[in-house]
Amino acid sequence: MKNVTDRHRQDSWDVEGGGSLAVSPDEIREPLFEGTPGLRDVTETVSGVVEGKPTKLWYATITLTSGLAAWGILTILYTVVTGIGVWGNNQPIGWAWDITNFVFWIGIGHAGTLISAILFLFRQKWRTAINRAAEAMTIFAVICALIFPIIHTGRPWVAVYWLLPLPNQMEMWVNFRSPLLWDVFAVSTYFTVSAMFWYVGLVPDMATLRNRAKNVFVKRIWTFVSLGWTGANRHWHRYEKAYLILAGISTPLVLSVHTIVSFDFAVSVIPGWHTTIFPPYFVAGAIFSGFGMVLTLMILARKLLNLEQFITRKHIENMNKVLMATGLMVGYAYGMEFFIAWYSGNPYERFVFINRAFGPYSWAYWTMVTCNVFIPQLFWFKNIRRNLIITWVISIFVNIGMWFERFVIIATSLHRDFLPSSWGYFIPTWVDVSIFAGTVGLFLTLFLLFAKYIPVLAISEVKGILPGSQPSHTHH
């Protein structure tokens, strides 16, 4: 395979040099930016967002989202004070929106990790324009996700520390056989590594902001958080190594976190949960949903923060391709679940899947299939892949579909399991809805804060793919 870096370099030269060279198929590749931004343009555009005053739109939006978040927090407090009974959960549906939201948010995070770690290791240069935002999204999504394992417990005041293997005088340990405990480890590891990865990537950019800061107070903050970065060769060297190592650590997490989340279900005996297909199915779904959310946010951010130059239709199209690929995997999993349910000859399994598609929750099932499998098929058309509005709308469908996927797996499997005598139905209460809306508010609030106060593009990395950023090689 041809060296990717070289290829881009060639693209850049082509643009600047006016295409004097013979054109090879590689070389007609679309550039990863629009127009001819210089190095300074990058710094100015990105830093400008941070240094400028927030717009009225920003204020209006964050008021709305933080209000939503505050409402969510109030309803969480109400739940903690009153009991899980304020939700719609019941016998037999012990988990409903709580764990659905948890898996949903954890899944959202996966795009960020995939973009920052795996695409980095594969030298996918197009990631540079979106990785910062995607990683931020990962962290915010994991924060939202982490709320649920704690508040879904009946007694969160003891759950927060009894779920951790803390030595104690009673020699009372956690149950290492429980997938829920594996979750605790998996998700906390995921959060820690993602946060570290993000922070390390931010250091050079924060140093840039430090250098540009006029306000002494602001300068102090940037000085503190940029860890004395000077841009020295040695710094760059260490930085690149550290980034590579963290990418290496993160890569297995892309697979492991959602694999372990899927174990919550796969390890159980409940038909519809007890399925070996779950780990890859969940990972594909997570990436699918993550890219859905990245698209939803980036298409907006690109417009509102004037980043059209750096986040191009090419980026959007690439993400749409990932979306379609993972969407097909998810669709395959849906089909395979049905096949196995029939092929296994297990009557309970068979019942659960027929019930999923034609039982009381069929509306949820077909919402899921429509959003996740049918609608993304539109991306077979290049025009649609590159159409921002249609893409944005489809990304919303993907978000909805993936939330329903988790709901379908959790609630429909539980509502009718082995003994027909204990079958039930779940209806969410206003508290269920409020808490989910609250996490959406929290997520968006955090993202808005990020978009305003932290460089939304990795300045240094974007510069790395711009023309003139690399030492020139006239030979190739």
Next chain:
Amino acid sequence: MAETPTNGKTYWKSFGELGRDPALMEQLQNEFPADYDVPNGKAGGITRRTFMGLLAASAALAATGCRRPEQEIVPYVKKPEYLTPGIANTFTTAFSRQNFAAGLLVTSREGRPIKIEGNDLCPVSGGKSMHLAQASLLSLYDPDRMLRPTVNNSDSTPLNAMRRIADAIREVTAQGRKVRIMVDEHASPSLRKLYDELAAVLPETRVVTWPALAAYGAAQANRELLGIDAVLVPDLSKAKVVLGVDADFLGTDNEALYHIRQFARGRKPERDDAKMNRYYAVESMMTASGSNADQRIRIKPGEIDEFLRALLHEIAVVRGRGGLDAAAISALGDAGNAQFAEIGAIADDLLAHPAVVMVGRHLPAETHALGVMLNQAIGAIGQGRIIDPRHALPYSNDKTAEMESLREELRGGKVGVLIFGDVNPAYSMPGDMFRTLTSRVLYRFSLSQYADESSKSCSIFIPVNHYLEAWGDAAMFDGSQAVVQPLIAPLNEAQPSLADALMGIARSYDEKNFADTANFYEYVRARWKTEVFPRIGGAAFPGFWTGALRTGSVKLEPAEGGAALRPEAAARMLRKTAAVPAAGMMLGVLPSHSLDDGRYANTGWLMELPDPVTKTTWDNLAVMSRATAEALGVKQEDVVEVRTEAGTTRLPVFVQPGVADDVVITHTGFGRQEGGRVLADKGVSVFPLLPAGTRTLGYLPAQITPTGDSYPIATTQDHHSLSGDELFDIDRKEIVKEGSLADFIADPSTLYRHDLPLYGADNATDRPISIMPAHDYSEGHRWGMTIDTSACVGCNACVVACVSENNIPMVGKEEVMNGREMHWIRIDRYYSGDEDNPDTTLQPMLCQHCEKAPCENVCPVAATTHSPEGLNEMTYNRCVGTRYCSNNCPYKVRRFNYLNYHEDDRDPLSLVFNPDVTVRMRGVMEKCTFCVQRINTAKYAAKNEGRDTLRDGEVVTACQQACPADAIVFGNTNDPESAVSKSRQSERGYHVLQSLNIIPSITYKAKIRNTNGGAA
């Protein structure tokens, strides 16, 4: 300080000191001046004396103000002989349900009763008790029971109230008006005697029995045909064939406890002992009993008499059996059996085996008469036979005449004083009869436990005691008599019992009345001394009395007496036409299984007890068949208007398989308005629909019209039949296994196919393919249970027993609708076959204590773990409430405290708690523990005797203890001789969901149906 040291050197600290500055020197001398902080030099602040004074004052303040006043606590000077804190005592007493009494054994802890069980020395209860008796414990602690008497709505004292009543009696009798006391059906000879004496000592007084549920068809028929004015109690254990005609003898009948015990004896076939009775149910409604039928025939109410006439015709005329005379045969007419194909086979069966015909309590005398004639024809009646004429319910005679005469007196304005003796006619009288009848009564007084509808209409109300607070006695149908002894002093001090209140009124009228007996205790004791003791004999009465209290009941032989059918009466009865019209929409008014006539409506344990047939809670329903609902154009939860001649009401539709078409069944006991917080506005009352009269049960014509409204019904189980939805066509044979007796005897494997061995070779559980480590039970106990689904009739006794034993909260209608009921044991009900007349299979479902429990490995905090004795244990304090265990439970028997369900318990409800069982807070999972507290209590006792292992039968779980059918066996499976080990060897044994290989500790025994065609 600055003195010159002896070595001649001067040490100094500062120039001032060195310079001997006088001011400084003075300051140094007074390093701690008394007025240091007082600039003006006056000696203030705190002196030693003030300090001491303050110290003493604050000590005194601390002693008095911030602590509770000290009180001397003196331990028992004389410790009650049998009362040790922490150790339970049991006392005998008896529970009466109308005329049916059965002995109880009540567990008491630190002086408060906490659990009710049957008295195993009582021949009627045999140690068993049903839901009503079990739940009567909760009503003892009911916070809604009234505390103070009221006179014209202001507080008074019992004595004053009684005096006022006596004054009123004097006043009205002087005017020539009468005094009438309305009381309920009862089984107490002492009460009977007291009532008779009251009539004698008070002027113009009569005590009239006027029960809420009045249906005297059986007594009338027996009186007419046999000369026995009473309800006879058959012994079903002697019957090989039972024909139940709209009879709920295993459900709502007063004698159900006894019937279930005797019936279930014939419902446990094993291959080497394949005796089994056969039960035909011919029903319009779907009764709890009919769910257990081997063959069920669904007929309309108007066809019941036709069916019985046809059967009688077949047996008495066609087969020439039955001793009817010519007049009777001609009166019977040519009741052909063309309509009922089954009659020939049923007649064969009835004639070939010891058999009995049971006729529903609510049916009229004409129908009962047909039953009596049939029983006579098949030889069921006679001393020592199934229906022994000596076994009559005490005081169960036909009360219609006395009720009618009181009705006439009331209507004529002849009654001046009407006293309600713990009855609630304002609620339970048909139509608006109460209002019209009592409007001309001068004074209405109430002696009742609750400020109920009737009490509210009275000028004087004296609250009376619960039976667990009062002395009394009871006679049983087999002649035995029991003492009702109080378990606790009245919770409300000085509150009289009903009998004491009546005696008090009589005494207030004239102090010479009841002068010999200071109270009802002495009255009962005196009666026992003069009437019971001489019949038993013995050394001295005090010893006999304490012996009677200890054993609970004494066996008295009932008076000899045969019964012969009176042929002339038979002809007369046969000439009467059926009371129920054959066509048109009929409304069936029947007793509620859990609330009975409404007196238990304030008992949460019963309100939330699922009806055995509909599995609904908290509401009254219009139960109808699918075809009826379709014809009316209504569906489940639609509200219909039910209109009879007397009135209209609105009820939600419940579509119930098995109900005859064109019938709507509804139950009494709901729709109470006054007297408590639990009962208020729960369902609607059906009494206003009844035509004025004295009958309150039975079928009557009605019009049903849809209203377009809907109303949510709280069911604990939806309609999911096993063969069920064709869409799904699921093989669920792993859940319930059933088969016919003939098939079972021929080849037991037709019932099931064990893919895996039930138990390993060593009766342990070492089986293949599991990644879970095996547990070692080589020593000590290994607890296990068997449940016989063939014997279980679904009576709910176990459910209430479990609630009582394990402090299980009631959650209310809303929460039941949310699917959050907390019962640890539930009776699962599955239908199969004909959707309009299905076969029912009942399956008590509780924690299976799986060997490889799916709940155990998923709990992240190890709150649910395996005990060394095979129990699946819940550690409540460790539980954080992830609910993962419940999700992963294939039986869904775990219960989560979604809210703090005990939070709203008002005093003194907390007294009902079993102190050996933790009361769970919200956020905690709970489930059946196999009554681990009982296991531990038994172990302490064994340890004191130096034993490590318990003997078989030393631990009895609450559900097992209560089960009148003896369907539950519990014990140590490590002991090959234990009852449970033997029971597990049954060829009917299976594990529910065996293919999951989680190895439950509960073995179910397959349901066997003795369908006709097999050996009886």
